Amino acid sequence: MRRVVLVPLAVAALAACQAEVTPEEKAMFDEEAVAMVEQANDSEPPLLPVTPEPILTPDIEQHDMYGASCSYAPGTSLGARVIARQADAFMKVEGEIIRFAADPGARELPFATRSLYNGRVYSLRLEVEGEGAQSGDEVRDYEGTISLRDRWGRVVYTGTGLVQCGA
Incomplete structure (x- = not known):
């Protein structure tokens, strides 16, 4: 029961500490997140050599x-x-x-x-x-x-x- 009460209190405390985010700041954070996702999608995975087997x-x-x-x-x-x-x-x-x-x-x-x-x-x-x-x-x-x-x-x-x- 104690954990159930502590979690909502922690969430409420964190919410009180955060300041309102302006639309400009939100747009900047969104742009950064999109850039990180695009960079991750554009990167090539490690090269995996293949060894073909005989066709029987x-x-x-x-x-x-x-x-x-x-x-x-x-x-x-x-x-x-x-x-x-x-x-x-x-x-x-x-x-x-x-x-x-x-x-x-x-x-x-x-x-x-x-x-x-x-x-x-x-x-x-x-x-x-x-x-x-x-x-x-x-x-x-x-x-x-x-x-x-x-x-x-x-x-x-x-x-x-x-x-x-x-x-």
């Missing part, structure tokens, strides 16, 4: 990634980290498949893939070098680079390696 056969089956495409694998790895098609591309991050939409205005790469794909959180840029070498009936091998950017345009992953394009 169950992922390909589940997300219907069949058809003409280019598969990007870093270094000497054969595990594709990106599968790019004419209309979309896929990457696996933290066990989840991320789907990207092709940018129709981006440069066209082999097998009607694109150099830029956009997603909700990331954008994916692809580069293919040279004419490639025939490695199968309908497969060409290229040297390529992938880069993943966050919504602020910062690179969170980049890799160079084998790109296999085919039907």
